[in-house]
Amino acid sequence: MHPSTLAKRLNFLLLFAFVAFYFYGLGQLPLVGPDEPRYAQVAREMFLRHDWITPTLGGHTWFEKPALLYWLQIISFKLFGVHEWTARLGPALCGLLTAAAIWFTVRRIVPSQANRTLLIALSCLGLITFSRGASFDIVITMTTTWALACFLRSEISDDETSRNRLLAGFYLFVGLSLLAKGLVGIVIPGGVVFFYHAFRREWPSRTTWTSLLWGSPLALLVASVWYGPVIHKHGWLFINEFFVQHHFARYLSNKYHHPQPFYFYPAILLLLTLPWTAFFVDGLIGIRNWKWRGADNQSRLLVFVAAWIVFPVLFFSFSGSKLPGYILPVLSPSLILIGITIENTKRWPTVVTVLLCLVVGVGGLFYGIRVAKLTVLCAVLAASPFLLAGAVSIVKRQIELTVASVACPVLLGIVVVLSCVAPALSRRESTRDLLRLADERGYSSLRVLAIPGDDRSAEFYASGRVIYGPTGEPLPVYDVPEIVADARKRNERLLALVPIGDLSLYRSRPGVEIIGDNGKFALVCLF
Numbered sequence: 001m002h003p004s005t006l007a008k009r010l011n012f013l014l015l016f017a018f019v020a021f022y023f024y025g026l027g028q029l030p031l032v033g034p035d036e037p038r039y040a041q042v043a044r045e046m047f048l049r050h051d052w053i054t055p056t057l058g059g060h061t062w063f064e065k066p067a068l069l070y071w072l073q074i075i076s077f078k079l080f081g082v083h084e085w086t087a088r089l090g091p092a093l094c095g096l097l098t099a100a101a102i103w104f105t106v107r108r109i110v111p112s113q114a115n116r117t118l119l120i121a122l123s124c125l126g127l128i129t130f131s132r133g134a135s136f137d138i139v140i141t142m143t144t145t146w147a148l149a150c151f152l153r154s155e156i157s158d159d160e161t162s163r164n165r166l167l168a169g170f171y172l173f174v175g176l177s178l179l180a181k182g183l184v185g186i187v188i189p190g191g192v193v194f195f196y197h198a199f200r201r202e203w204p205s206r207t208t209w210t211s212l213l214w215g216s217p218l219a220l221l222v223a224s225v226w227y228g229p230v231i232h233k234h235g236w237l238f239i240n241e242f243f244v245q246h247h248f249a250r251y252l253s254n255k256y257h258h259p260q261p262f263y264f265y266p267a268i269l270l271l272l273t274l275p276w277t278a279f280f281v282d283g284l285i286g287i288r289n290w291k292w293r294g295a296d297n298q299s300r301l302l303v304f305v306a307a308w309i310v311f312p313v314l315f316f317s318f319s320g321s322k323l324p325g326y327i328l329p330v331l332s333p334s335l336i337l338i339g340i341t342i343e344n345t346k347r348w349p350t351v352v353t354v355l356l357c358l359v360v361g362v363g364g365l366f367y368g369i370r371v372a373k374l375t376v377l378c379a380v381l382a383a384s385p386f387l388l389a390g391a392v393s394i395v396k397r398q399i400e401l402t403v404a405s406v407a408c409p410v411l412l413g414i415v416v417v418l419s420c421v422a423p424a425l426s427r428r429e430s431t432r433d434l435l436r437l438a439d440e441r442g443y444s445s446l447r448v449l450a451i452p453g454d455d456r457s458a459e460f461y462a463s464g465r466v467i468y469g470p471t472g473e474p475l476p477v478y479d480v481p482e483i484v485a486d487a488r489k490r491n492e493r494l495l496a497l498v499p500i501g502d503l504s505l506y507r508s509r510p511g512v513e514i515i516g517d518n519g520k521f522a523l524v525c526l527f
Contacts (some may be wrong), residue, residue, distance in 0.1 A: 015115065021415065023089075025415075026085035027085030027086075033133075033456070036133055037458075037461070038057060043087065044073075044460070047082070054234070058472060064242075068139055069136050073087050073090055073134065102332055104149050104153075106118075106336060108153055108297075110298060117335065136325075143173050143174075145329065146169070146173045148192055151166070152301065153166045170189070172218060178223035178227070182246070182247055194311075195311045199306060202293070250320070259320070265317050271324075275406055276338050278352035282345050309334060365383035379421075381416045382420065382421050431455065431458045431523070432461045449475055449476060449497065451474070451521065458474070458497060487526070496524050511526065512526060
C-alpha cells in the first residue's frame with residue numbers, strides 16, 4: 001500500500017477516535033476552579049426550579065453570564081441526571097461543532113485539505129482543553145465560528161438564494177452568540193467582517209448591505225428569547241449587573257483583578273495552538289505572499305482568516321481585564337490557517353514540533369516522578385507517546401504522516417494523563433472528596449462554611465448547604481464567628497473548610513473534628 005494512502009486511512013481512523021475521545025472521561029475529574037462548579041450549580045438551581053430565565057447561585061441572582069451554557073446543562077441534567085459529565089456534555093458538543101464549522105469552511109474552498117484540517121483542529125490542545133470544561137468560552141467559540149463560516153461561504157457563493165440562506169445562518173448564529181456570552185457575540189462577528197472588507201479595500205456587496213435590514217432583526221429575535229423575559233422580570237438590576245458591570249466595567253477597568261500586559265494574547269494564542277504552534281507561525285510568516293485583493297476563493301479565505309485573527313486579539317488586548325479564554329474564538333481561524341498552509345510548509349516547523357513533543361515527554365516524565373510523586377509506570381505511560389512522536393515524519397517527509405504522527409501521540413498521551421495522572425492532581429483543587437468523606441460520616445445535611453476564592457467546588461458538591469453572605473459570596477469560618485457561636489448555642493454542627501496552614505489552630509480546640517484534607521484545604525466539623 002502506498003504510504004500516502006496508508007496515512008490517509010490512518011487519519012480517517014484518527015478522526016473517529018478523536019470524536020469519541022471528546023466524550024471520554026468527562027466525569028472522571030471533579031469540577032475545578034472558580035468557574036466550573038459555579039456554572040454547574042447555577043444550572044442545577046435553574047433546573048430544580050424549572051426556571052429557564054433567572055440564573056441564581058445559592059438563591060442569589062447571578063447575572064454574570066447569559067443563559068446558553070446553562071440551557072445546555074439543564075437539558076443534560078434533565079436527560080441524564082446531575083453529574084460532572086452532564087455539566088460538561090454541552091461544552092464537549094460545542095467543541096465538536098466548532099471543529100465541524102472549521103471543516104465546513106475549508107471543505108467549500110480547499111476540499112482536498114478539509115479532513116486534514118479537521119484532524120488538526122480536533123487534536124489541538126486549546127480546543128481539547130476548553131471542550132472538557134464547563135465554560136462559556138467554548139460556547140461562544142462555537143457560535144462565532146459558525147456565524148463567520150456562514151458569512152465567508154456567502155461571500156464566495158454565486159447563487160443569490162444560497163447567499164441569502166448563508167447570511168440567514170450568519171445572523172442566526174450571531175443571535176446565539178449574544179446568548180452565549182453577551183455583547184461580545186456581536187462585536188467579534190461585526191469587527192471581523194469590517195476588518196475583512198478593510199483589508200481587501202472593498203465595500204460589502206449590495207446583498208450584504210440589504211441583509212442588514214432583515215438579518216439584524218433576526219439576530220435580535222433569537223437573542224430576545226432570553227433577554228426579553230429576563231429584562232422584563234428584573235429590569236435595572238439585570239441591566240446594571242450584566243451590561244454595566246460585567247461588560248463595560250470589565251472591559252474598561254481592572255475591577256475584576258485580571259490585569260495582563262498588552263502582549264498577553266499573542267503569547268496565549270501560541271499556547272492555544274499547541275502542538276501545531278510552529279506550523280501556525282510558519283503560516284503567519286507566509287502572509288507577505290498573500291493576494292490581499294485576489295478574486296480567487298483561497299485568497300478571500302486567507303484575508304478573512306487574517307481579519308478573524310487580528311480583530312479579536314486587538315480588541316481584547318485593550319481590555320482592562322484579560323483572561324486566556326477571551327480569545328478562544330481566534331483559535332478557529334488559526335487552525336484553518338494551519339490546515340490550508342501546512343501542505344507547503346517548510347521543514348523547520350516539523351522539526352520544532354518533534355522537538356517540542358520530546359521536551360513535553362521528558363519534562364512530563366521528570367515532573368510526574370519528582371514533583372507529582374506519580375508511580376514510575378504511570379509517568380512513563382503518560383510520557384511515552386510524546387517521546388515517540390514524530391518518528392515517522394523524521395524518517396520520511398510526507399505531510400499526511402506528519403499530521404498523523406503528531407495527532408496520535410496527543411490522543412494517546414491525554415488519555416493516559418486523564419486516566420492515571422489528572423485524578424491525583426485534581427484532588428488538591430477540589431473539595432469533592434472531602435465533602436464525600438463527610439457524607440460517609442453522617443454529615444450530609446450540615447451547613448457548610450466555604451472559602452471564597454479560586455476553589456468554588458463546595459458550591460456544587462455541598463449544593464444548598466453553603467452559607468452565603470448578603471452579597472452572594474460564600475462566608476468563610478474566620479469571617480463569621482457569630483454564626484459559629486450561634487450554631488453552638490442551638491447545638492448545631494457546621495462543616496468548615498479552612499486553609500491547610502491553619503489546621504493546627506483547630507487540633508486542640510474542643511468540639512472540633514478534623515475530617516480530612518486535600519493538601520490545600522482541610523474540612524473540619526464544628527460542634
